[in-house]
Every structure is written in structure tokens, then in C-alpha cells.
Amino acid sequence: MADSNITKNALATALKQLMKEKPFEKISISDICDACGMNRKSFYYHFKDKYDLVNWIFYVDFIGKMDLSSYSNGWDLIEDICNRFYKDKEFYGEALKIKGQNSFHDYVLETIAPISNFFIEDLYKEEQFQDFFVQFFGDAFLQAIMRWLTEGMRLTPEEFVNNLKKISVCIATKIIEDEK
Secondary structure: OHHHHHHHHHHHHHHHHHHHHOOHHHOOHHHHHHHHOOOHHHHHHHOOOHHHHHHHHHHHHOHHHOOHHHOOOHHHHHHHHHHHHHHOHHHHHHHOOOOOOOOHHHHHHHHHHHHHHHHHOOOOOOHHHHHHHHHHHHHHHHHHHHHHHHOOOOOOHHHHHHHHHHHHHHHHHHHHHHHO
């Protein structure tokens, strides 16, 4: 197991470095293997393709290190997600530009959605609309985070999350006013 993680980490490090030099779609498996002195067989022993490697990096560096019991509310979770993306912004900014069938964007949404659900599932009590509610707000927040990442993260994670809070309060206030 330890050897497996050493190999996977070497491949991950090579991919991250290559993504600083050229677009993901221009990086081949051979490029990744050459960058860390491994053969293609080693790569394919651990990963299906380069998309699988990107997703593994996200899972190990990001999801695997999250402790849901440490968050007192959904805003703490969002800020932690933003801080984690910010710490490795070059990689995640480029990874989120990956388009296509196995896109990182889709993987992030799929992976973080259940975590998001944990914090917002109790907000909407009508069971028939709960899935729609959770999906809508999960997608909205994640899309905002992804835009922040791909547009260069001009705000710190704290400033960005504060802006999300402000706009959420404004929208909620407007909806309540319109319902009167």
C-alpha cells in the first residue's frame, strides 16, 4: 500500500507540474510518466486515464482531509472548501477548465453534493421539493466557487464567502418581501 501511494503521489506531482506548463488536454500519459521516470504500465496499474488521476488528487488532497464534524454550519464548510482550493489554486483553476465526458467539474459537483446536502437538507421541509432545493443551492454555490477559481481568485476565500453570504441574505430578503 505504501509503495502504491508513493507511485500515485509521484504521478500526481508530475501532472501538477505539467499543468503549470501546458493545458491539460495537451498532456499525454507519456508526458506524465516521463516527468516522474515511470512507465505507462505503472500509470495504468493505478489509474484508468489522466482524468482519473486528477480526480484522485482531488479526493486524496481535498475530500479525504475533510472532517464534517468540525463544521458548525454550511458556511464553515464553504469557507473550508474555498481555502482548500485556494491553497492549490494553480492546479484547481486549471483542473476546472477540463471539459468533456470525465470533466473534473462534474466530479467535483458529484463528490461535494452529498456533503452540501448534509448542511442544507433540513432547510426545506417539504419532502417532494427537498431534492430540487438541495440540488439548486448546491449547484449555485459550487458554480460560484468554480467561477471564482477559474477567474483567478481575485478575492481571498474569506472575502469571497462573505460576498456569498451577503448575496444570499439579499436574495432571501427580496423573496420574503415579494411574498408579502
